[in-house]
Amino acid sequence: MSESVSRSSNRVKSSWKEFWEWTKALLIAIALAVIIRTFLFAPFLVDGQSMVPNLADNERLIVNKLIYFIREPERGEILVFHATAEKDYIKRVIGLPGETVEMVDDKLYINGEEQHESYLQGVKEEYRENGLNYTADFGPVKVPEGHVFVMGDNRPNSEDSREIGPVPFEAIVGRAELVFWPLSEVHMLHWGGEGT
Template identity: 55%
Template sequence: MRTKLFQEIYEWIKSLVIAGILAFLIHTFLFAVVVVSGSSMEPTLHNNERLIMNKIVYQIHPPKRGDIVVFHATENEDYIKRVIGLPGETIEYKNDQLYVNGKVVDEPYLAKEQEEWHSKGLLLTKDFGPITVPADTVFVLGDNRNNSTDSRELGPIPISRVVGKASIIIWPFSRISILEH
């Protein structure tokens, strides 16, 4: 009887250790849960929402325009912003319109907010540029353009500081969704 009890305990401990190791490896190399801090990505993301971040995607291919990325802004703080400029591109904002290499680029995720600001005779995104995005960097902006610390202040973000792509909102349950642009 005693041997059977010890065998059962051993099996439980072994299962828990394996589960712990797998969870550690998945969190370290594949996916992580991140928490949105602040309002800089509203209305797309809200303060205290929980997201699944894909850590491996940028090992396969570089960030794309429209991706919502998590990056090391400082040694102790990560930011979540949207990629609007890629290496080698010249970006500019004029009259609330994004231009990349002189061509208009649609940002459908901003349409409702732009309409609201325009109804007040204001611009959602103040004019800037042209700016040429250096090699191995991306230019990022928060969707809440008038309340975001982003590449307009920080400069282009080295791709080496990009931790991953925000992929899924998992909390609160009422907002569960896949993040597409």
């Protein structure tokens, strides 16, 4: 009788031990997920057409939240920022702190120097063939320190720094790194010289 009580007691202890191990593993996984999402990476849904032709409506991205703790944004990078308390925008960095941004006859000038926007080459040529400018003239606009000037790639249909003004660093969530959905469109977003 005492032997069966002992076996039953051991089974209960073993079950509790296994339950506790699974609980610890689950709690650690949840804590890691919260840390990763809060400080390192987060998913983001492209909502709208403002980044066409390079990002499409309803594409899902991974945003690197750590990069701008290490360094400031660079021209050509695509970033996510808090446009309002309820809404995040995704746009491309055009002007950096202290720079003067201007668009004249569909040509982008930074500090008076013309920039080659390779990421818009095809669409600009299509507009030109139809006798149109892809981007309306604006500026010159001086970018304040601690801010970036951003624009959507879909210049005729983007609410960006031309309307809302330069974006303060503290409003920036992170840099878009990877399109992960839909699966047919999975690709890394590349930087390095794309803004010039």
